[in-house]
Amino acid sequence: MDNERIARAALSRLMEPQDAAGLALVQAAGAVDALRIATGQLAPGPALEREITELLAGIGGSTGWGGMAAALKRWAPRIPDLAPERDLATMARLGGRLIVPSDGLWPAQLADLGIHEPICLWWRGLEQQLPGASSCVALVGSRDSTSYGASVTGDLGYSLAQRGFTVVSGGAYGIDAHAHRAALAGGSGAVPTIAVMAGGVDRFYPSGNEDLLRAVCNQGAVIAEVPPGSAPTRYRFLQRNRLIAALSAVTVVVEARWRSGALNTAHHAETLGRAVGAVPGSVHSANSAGCHRLLREGGAVCVTDAAEIAELAAPSGEALTEPRTGPGAVHDGLTLEDLILLDALPLRSTSSVDKLCAVAGLGAESVRAGLGRLGLLGLAAAERGGWKRARESS
Amino acid sequence: MDNERIARAALSRLMEPQDAAGLALVQAAGAVDALRIATGQLAPGPALEREITELLAGIGGSTGWGGMAAALKRWAPRIPDLAPERDLATMARLGGRLIVPSDGLWPAQLADLGIHEPICLWWRGLEQQLPGASSCVALVGSRDSTSYGASVTGDLGYSLAQRGFTVVSGGAYGIDAHAHRAALAGGSGAVPTIAVMAGGVDRFYPSGNEDLLRAVCNQGAVIAEVPPGSAPTRYRFLQRNRLIAALSAVTVVVEARWRSGALNTAHHAETLGRAVGAVPGSVHSANSAGCHRLLREGGAVCVTDAAEIAELAAPSGEALTEPRTGPGAVHDGLTLEDLILLDALPLRSTSSVDKLCAVAGLGAESVRAGLGRLGLLGLAAAERGGWKRARESS
Structure with a gap:
């Protein structure tokens, strides 16, 4: 069992999730040294302190976590409880495991969290x-x-x-x-x-x-x-x-x-x-x-x-939903004039071309041509020398 | 009763709403002359024809209405029915009126319709x-x-x-x-x-x-x-x-x-x-x-x-809704550390500062200062030398 894994297991108990100072420490020193520093076995050098300060500044200073000095005090009370091997054994007994970012099984998308990527996953x-x-x-x-x-x-x-x-x-x-x-x-x-x-x-x-x-x-x-x-x-x-x-x-x-x-x-x-x-x-x-x-x-x-x-x-365009179509209306695609003509056609009685011209407000040529188109679409029917609507089309 | 009003009353019967050629004619020639042209009393000169063609081109050619020649044919069947004075009398009898864009009562916002502004309103x-x-x-x-x-x-x-x-x-x-x-x-x-x-x-x-x-x-x-x-x-x-x-x-x-x-x-x-x-x-x-x-x-x-x-x-910002506030949670505004400390405080028994340090993962100074703040907020209470939560605050 490698040190990296054991160190991250221990760090995840020492620090609350998103402990900014802790995450900066892990990023700057690596998990193994971060644990040694966090537990007081190793003192952070001035270069490391500077790097951590810069990392913390980069993610916005007011995280409420304070700097490294406060962090060490915060972590100290939990040091006696650290027992990463026991935790890993518990997971194995439950049919589980610990994964860390370097593992092949680590979900790659968590890297988008940047410094807030978790230390490990149980x-x-x-x-x-x-x-x-x-x-x-x-x-x-x-x-x-x-x-x-x-x-x-x-x-x-x-x-x-x-x-x-x-x-x-x-x-x-x-x-x-x-x-x-x-x-x-x-x-x-x-x-x-x-x-x-x-x-x-x-x-x-x-x-x-x-x-x-x-x-x-x-x-x-x-x-x-x-x-x-x-x-x-x-x-x-x-x-x-x-x-x-x-x-x-x-x-x-x-x-x-x-x-x-x-x-x-x-x-x-x-x-x-x-x-x-x-x-x-x-x-x-x-x-x-x-x-x-x-x-x-x-x-x-x-x-x-x-x-x-x-x-x-889906990446844009890959899984576009099927264009949803409502119940198609018979008048879809008609020109404005033909729509007006359709409206003017009587449902039961029939109407002459002259009468349709006056009702629809269209010229005789337009009415004749329109009646032809509506007839082809099955929307208008000639009957006893006049025209009527061929079927209900509201 | 002025000619403009009578002309628009007649035009609104002659033409369907949004008859592009008709609206262009009214805009180019004015309502009174537009009516005379539409009813064949006056022939449109070539300059007017050009202006109308340009207006129609400006609003997009494919309106389905055709040009002036088609329009004149379209309007012709309705000419015999024109009786604007009778229509105006009908409105007066019903306690109503006709308004036209030059009237003080005309809703100014309709001008945003541009050429599609109605000829008149009944x-x-x-x-x-x-x-x-x-x-x-x-x-x-x-x-x-x-x-x-x-x-x-x-x-x-x-x-x-x-x-x-x-x-x-x-x-x-x-x-x-x-x-x-x-x-x-x-x-x-x-x-x-x-x-x-x-x-x-x-x-x-x-x-x-x-x-x-x-x-x-x-x-x-x-x-x-x-x-x-x-x-x-x-x-x-x-x-x-x-x-x-x-x-x-x-x-x-x-x-x-x-x-x-x-x-x-x-x-x-x-x-x-x-x-x-x-x-x-x-x-x-x-x-x-x-x-x-x-x-x-x-x-x-x-x-x-x-x-x-x-x-x-409202014009932007004038009628902003009151910020809606849900039932305020007691932990609003607490720092991350105080929130963690609050979570660590037992509800019934009490806990020592040392114990709280380990449970919360916080340094002793942070715990003491935090207990002071939570105490002031009425969220933590000292009892028999230990600390507990002062009231339920989930």
Whole structure:
């Protein structure tokens, strides 16, 4: 077992997700030396300090994390608890593994997070290649979903999985659970669905979703950036959302209140330049207010079915939806004059050319030529020396 | 009664709405001479012919109307029916009038239609100034509205009228009727609602809306560009839609199928550079498919209440909606570290500073300072030498 892997396993317990100073340290010193510095075995030299300061300045100073000195104090209380070999053994016992960015199995699209790329991923499920961004769609939304949200999520998750997409969500109650369940039902490909957890993957949380998450494990993947035993705190939920967004080409918010964690996921997707879709709903439903907010304020696209989502996921033009055609109207493609003439034709009685000229406001030549065209289209019929409409054509 | 008025009254019977050759003739020769040319009393000189040809070329040649020669033939059959004085007398008897672009009562915003500005308007209702575009909102949609569409239109129409807006619609069944009715109920200002008809205003069409349209007449206005006695043909419905769009600062489509006349009104509004709003609805409702189509394809803005529509109607920034605030979460505004610390505080038992350092992954100084801040906010409480959460704050 290589040092890099063990170091990252330990660092993921030492630092909260998106600990800016910690991520800068890992980037500047590498994971192995970063762990030695973080645990006080090695002192950071002035050159390294400078590099870290520059990295931190580059990502915006006011991250609330302070510099290296504060970071070392922050990490110190957790040093006694470090036991990366034990954590890795736990994962192996659960049929899982740890992956790090240098692994072949690492989802390449996470690199788009830049310095905020996770240190490692703890992964339960089959050992298989996770799909690239263009095959992943995040379906997210409220825990307290309505029957409308449940039904739409069910349709979307099933249809997306049937089209070979991997449905990414957060394993929570409500929209998340409906998304995973529908993807498992519809999945034909290798990884129908991925659950990205805010807490450790040793526990299937929330407990009401235990069976569902076990099924996700068996067919897809359950992953987290925090090590086994970590509680799913509010902070970790918010950071977890960036992973859902980064894994997926499109993040679709199915139902969300005006304030909702799902909007946070959508904002992560926007920041990454990924597409955001929002499902419209009743203006009377508080659970759609967040979706409508995204349509108004954000760059979200209104999506109503899986085909429209697939279109967003595809490199431009590759998966254009079939142009939807309503019931074709008989008057499509008529010239203005012929349309006016058609309107002037009586339904039951017949009308002379002279009368049609006056009613339609058209010259006799236009009327005669138009009657010929409408006759060919089966819209006008000659009868007893006059003309009438051949069939109802409203 | 001046010649200009009589000429325009006659021309509006001679020509269908948006008869390009006719409009060009009126623009080039003036209404009085245009009528004399159209009725064969005066021959157009070569200079006039050239001017008309240029005007027609300027608005795009393929209008399907042909040139002047074709136009003269088109108009000829209707000449015997011309009786503008009788039409004007009819309007006077109905308590109405004819207005022409040079009148003070002419809605100035119709000039944005350019050459497609109507020749005149036949108007039933009180003689009063019609509001400018910035006070007019068009509410349009399907005839076969759902209960959802009815309810949303009722809310919007009433609230817009209460805010002093004039609700413009087409007098049809469904969304149109709900819009007029709600505006009449909510109207406090001078003109709560305007019905723009596709046929003559002598008849209240459809007959099921007769009482409603009479009420619109009594409090607002019922107008049309076609003279009394004109049937509401399909062609005239499509042309009428441009007037609804041109009168209003915003055109809102409340409910529309994938193919719907309401979308035609929205496209007129877009062409005029006016704002278009679309009300979202269930993805399962065929009656919202047209609205969602506008949100996806057109430049329509998602609107869910009257305030959002008022914002679209206002010159930028004047009527910004109040920032909507959801139920404020106690953790709003906390720093990342304090948020993590709050998550680490036990709900029932208490925890020591050392324990909190390990659980939260924070240095002792940060924990002590954070506990002080959380204590001041009433989120943390000291008890028996330890700390706990002061109240539930999920």
